[in-house]
Each structure stands twice: as structure tokens, then as C-alpha cells.
Amino acid sequence: MxxxxxxxxxxxxxxxxxxAERQRVIAxxxxxxxxxxxxxxxxxxxxxxxxxxxxxLTSGLIASRSSSQGNSTGSNDGTSNARxxxxxxxxxxxxxxxxxLAYVAQSQPSLDGNSVDLDRERANFVDNSVRYEATLRFxxxxxxxxxSAIQGQ
Numbered sequence: 001m002x003x004x005x006x007x008x009x010x011x012x013x014x015x016x017x018x019x020a021e022r023q024r025v026i027a028x029x030x031x032x033x034x035x036x037x038x039x040x041x042x043x044x045x046x047x048x049x050x051x052x053x054x055x056x057l058t059s060g061l062i063a064s065r066s067s068s069q070g071n072s073t074g075s076n077d078g079t080s081n082a083r084x085x086x087x088x089x090x091x092x093x094x095x096x097x098x099x100x101l102a103y104v105a106q107s108q109p110s111l112d113g114n115s116v117d118l119d120r121e122r123a124n125f126v127d128n129s130v131r132y133e134a135t136l137r138f139x140x141x142x143x144x145x146x147x148s149a150i151q152g153q
Contacts (some may be wrong), residue, residue: 012139014052018045019132025101025126029116036112040104040121046101 022043032038049055106115 008142012135016135022128026121027060032115033118038114040116041101042104044100117139
């Protein structure tokens with residue numbers, strides 16, 4: 001019985017952690033917008049959530065920012081070059097899946113090799129913020145509903 005009550009909260013708590021991680025990645029991209037040679041990264045929320053909930057996707061590595069944008073990238077564990085350094089330090093792995101961070105392809109090539117598109121990053125930041133707030137409100141609403149059911153009101 002208690003497992004049924006907490007399964008919904010567990011799902012949304014994982015979503016909240018992943019939204020926070022994506023917000024951190026986007027903020028890092030924005031902060032490094034003027035860093036020469038910086039390669040922008042992003043988190044594919046769908047794949048990361050499937051990995052966190054055991055949803056059947058075996059690969060947590062993404063090849064694009066999102067399926068609708070079609071920005072081809074490499075996986076985060078390196079490319080065909082063995083000298084590339086693997087990424088680490090993500091909190092995503094603690095949710096039961098591989099890291100879903102990947103490099104983003106440049107949409108506006110620059111001379112200094114920086115792949116951050118500030119307009120896209122700002123839009124992603126706002127979109128992710130709204131989704132984070134919606135998830136948080138859903139958790140609060142679900143908690144209040146359970147509390148009122150327990151109290152018999």
C-alpha cells in the first residue's frame with residue numbers, strides 16, 4: 001500500500017533531480033559562452049529519465065540535444081580518438097543509469113571553436129526552469145493530497 005503511494009513521488013523526485021542537473025549543465029554552457037574552445041553540452045531528459053526509472057533504454061548516451069532539433073554529437077565517453085578525456089562528476093549516474101550528457105553540435109560556428117549558442121541556451125534555460133517549477137508544484141500537490149487523505153479531511 002505504501003509503495004503505491006510513494007511510487008508517484010519517487011518518479012517526480014527523480015525528474016526533479018534530473019531537471020536540476022540539466023539546469024546546471026545549461027548554466028555552465030552560458031557561463032562559458034566566451035571561453036575559446038569550450039564545447040557545449042546538454043542532457044537528454046527523456047533518455048536520462050528512462051534510465052533512472054528502468055524504462056528499458058539501454059543506452060543513456062545521447063546523440064542530439066533533442067530529437068526535434070537533430071544536432072548530431074558524439075557520446076560523452078569519448079570519440080574514436082582514445083586520447084579524449086571521459087566526462088565525469090555528474091549526479092545522473094546515481095539515479096541508476098549512465099550519464100546522459102553529450103556534446104552539442106555547433107549551430108553557429110565561431111573562429112575560437114566555442115559551440116555555445118546563447119539564444120538557444122537561454123531558451124533551454126527558461127524552458128527547463130518552467131518544467132522544474134511544474135514538477136515541484138506537482139510534488140507539492142501530491143504531498144498535500146496524501147496528507148489530507150491521511151488526516152481524513
